[in-house]
Amino acid sequence: MTDQNTTSTESAPEKRISLLTVLGPAHVWALGVGIVLVGEYMGYNFSIGKGGALGSLISCWFIGLLYTCVAMVDSEVSATVASAGGQYSQAKHIVGPLMAFNVGLYLVFAYTMLEAADALVVGDLMVEAAHDFGFAGLDPKPFVVFTIAILAWLNYRGVFMTLTVNFIITAVAFVAIFVLFFAAQGWTPGVALHHKELLTKLPYGWLGVVAAFQFAIWYYLGIEGTCQAAEEVRSVSRALPLGTITGMMTLLIAATVTWYCTTGLVPWEYLGVSIIPQYDAARAFGNPIVKFVMFIGTLFSSLASANGTISDAARAWFAMARDRYLPVWFGAVHPKYRTPYRSIVFLIPVAISFGFTGLLDQVITFSILSGLLGYTFMSINMFKFRRQWPLGTIRRGYVHPFHPFPAITLFLLCCVTYFATYLGYGMELLALMTFYIAASVWFHFHRYKYVKRGDQFTMAWPRPQGY
Amino acid sequence: MAKDFEPLNGQGKQAYVPPEQGAGGQIFDTIFLLVMIYCVLLLPLTLGITAGNTVVKKPETITWETLGQNKVMQAQWEKLGMTAEDASEYICTHFIYKIEPISLAFTAIVIIGYFVLVIYFAGKEYQEVINEKFQ
Known part of the structure; x- marks a missing residue:
């Protein structure tokens, strides 16, 4: 894979400053889990609002x-196509520039909206904590700006320092989830966790369970972001699969424990709209030390997530600019820090603007839908990848089993999740589709003329079948 | 598009040389993208067009009993600093899951149409990429 990266760089006509290759599996784990772990601290609970506590659990499993x-699908493709931009580079090599442009935008907006949501949660957490200490009526907006500005500065200075910070604060936030479980003696129902009395029947029936799919995405959204760092890891074939798989296992455990603790402490109607559900669960538990730990956990998970998303969104924007899909000015690497500094700075006001709305459910719905469009692309992409280069025609880093069933299952579950979003958030779904349709028209009929055709295909592969 | 693109199917044909975009063009494109982000995504949010579709139905007399809350539920609400009146705002707000065939069909057509068009035009662009790469 390292050779392929070298080929990619050599095929470019002009000499570029490359990104540093300094990351190991632990950094990849931190990048993936750091982005997603905040999903166990906020946002997942909106699935409880849409389908009830049990509805949320069922949708979480699906x-x-x-x-x-x-x-499964992404491991095969990303282990074969490895460069900055992740799924964006896959689309470039397998479907075509317009799809790649869209996938790049999916990544940018999934991460930028998540960054905005993280900052919004930090703001709300500070306001609530200040209220608990007798300082009511604080404005959350300065905290939103401060959070994004500090983390953007860290990213501006360098990816190694950024992800090292992420590794530490992600680990602390992960441990904090289990503090609530042990403090509430989660293994002994009825002591502090009251599932028997608090859990109700499905409030909206099975239609509510389907509706909950929309926010159940939040339990895991962003784990695929690990392959964004492909160009900066020391060993792609080792670090990417190891970091991603351990990250997924971490999240499955954390999601289950989170649901179990919060639904045993907080009535589902309140939990379903809370901006800081873990902190609220600690308030319902009543122990000040646990409340402090949940404050730290929520704060750290939001910071780790915002940190990772700034890194990923900027790299996707940078990769598109480097390919001339966006103005080339954004494709510059900082001469000293070797970071995509212009892309980092450009996306700051966008994230702050959405963070200022205070509408957490809608901001994260934009993130969820952008992610969902990306997953739909992945299922289509898998079929094209196998058809254009059947097994044995190119060297694959990994071949996933049972094809085409994972791709078909993925496509069907994506369709169900679009329907889930239509239930309750249909107008927002249409607004986002309008944006991507308008951006596609702009790219195909205007921007594409600046794109160097041959440079879009840098892998040392034979001609794809059917072209 | 047709004027800018030179076919590259045969051997010996020159690679497509895209025009260089000046600073003015780059600024214009950047502003255009920002306008799209703010007008299509942020504006509907701030105008409340995209808010979740909910309805509030409260009982005439608000008590923990009329809200359907048992003793444990009541205790947990109170730990969160809520009275029955406060809690009713949460308990009595419900999503409206109404499936309207026309709006559902329209939404489906928009999503399917988007993917069909993107894959179709991306395929045409991809053919140009492959022709130039493997000429």
Whole structure:
């Protein structure tokens, strides 16, 4: 894979400053889990609002299946196509520039909206904590700006330092989830966790379970972001699969424990709209030390997530600019820090603007839908990849079993999740589709003329079948 | 598009040389993208067009009993600092899951149409990429 990266760089006509290759499996784990772990601290609970506590759990399992399919499909393609941009580079090599442009935008907006949501949660957490200490009426907006500005500065200075910070704060946030479980004696129902009395029947029936698919995505959204760092890892074939798989296992455990603890402490109607559900669960538990730990956990998971998303969104924007899909000015690497500094700075005001709305459910719905469009692309991409280069025609880093069933399952679960979003958030779904359709028209009929055709295919592969 | 693109199917044909975009063009494209982001995504949010579709149905008399809350539920609400009146805002707000065939069909057509068009035009562009790469 390292050779392929070298080929990719050599085929470019002009000499570029490359990104540093300094990351190991632990950094990849931190990048993936760091982005996603915040999903166990906020946002997942909106699935409880849409389908009730049990509805959320059922949808969490089904969406776990969706992500298992994502991991299977994406492992094969990303272990074969490895460069900055992840799924974006896959689309470039397998479907074509317009699809790659769209996939790049999916990544940018899935991560930028998540970054905005993270900052929004930090703001709300600070306001609530200040309220608990007797300082009511604080404005969350300065905290939103401060969070994004500090993390953007860290990213501007360098990816190694950024992800090392992520590794530490992600680990602390992960441990904090289990503090609530042990403090509430989760293994002994009825002591502090009251599932028997708090869990109700499905409030919206099975239609509510389907509707909950929309926010159940939040339990795992972003784990596929690990392959964004492909160009910066020391060993792609070792670090990417190892970091991603351990990250997925971490999240499955964390999601289950999170659901179990919060639904045993907080009535589902409140939990379903809470912006800081873990902190609220600690308030319902009543122990000040646990409340402090949940404050730290929520804060750290939001910071780790925002940190990772700034890194990923900027790299996707940078990769598109380097390919001339966007103005080339954004494709510059900082001469000293070797980071995509212009892309990092450009996306800051976008994230802050959405963070200022305070509409957490809608901001994360934009993130979820952008991710969902990306997963739909992955299922289509898998079929094209196998058809254009059947097994044995190119060297694959990994071949996933049972094809085409994972790709078909993924596609069907994506369709169900679109329907779930239509239930309750149909207008937002249409607004986002309008944006991607308008952006596609702009790219195909205007921007594409600046794209160097041959440079879009840099892998040392034979001509694809059918072209 | 047709004017800018030179076919590259045969041997010996020159590679497509894209025009260089000046600073003005780059600024215009950047502003255009920002306008799209703010007008199509942010504006509907701030105008409340995209808010979740919910309805509030409260009982005439609000008590923990009329809200259907048992003793444990009541205790947990109170730990969160809520009275029955406060809690009713949460308990009595429900999503409306109404499936309207026309709006559902329209949404489906938009999503399917988007993917069909993107894959179709991406395929045409991809053919140009492959022709140039493997000429």
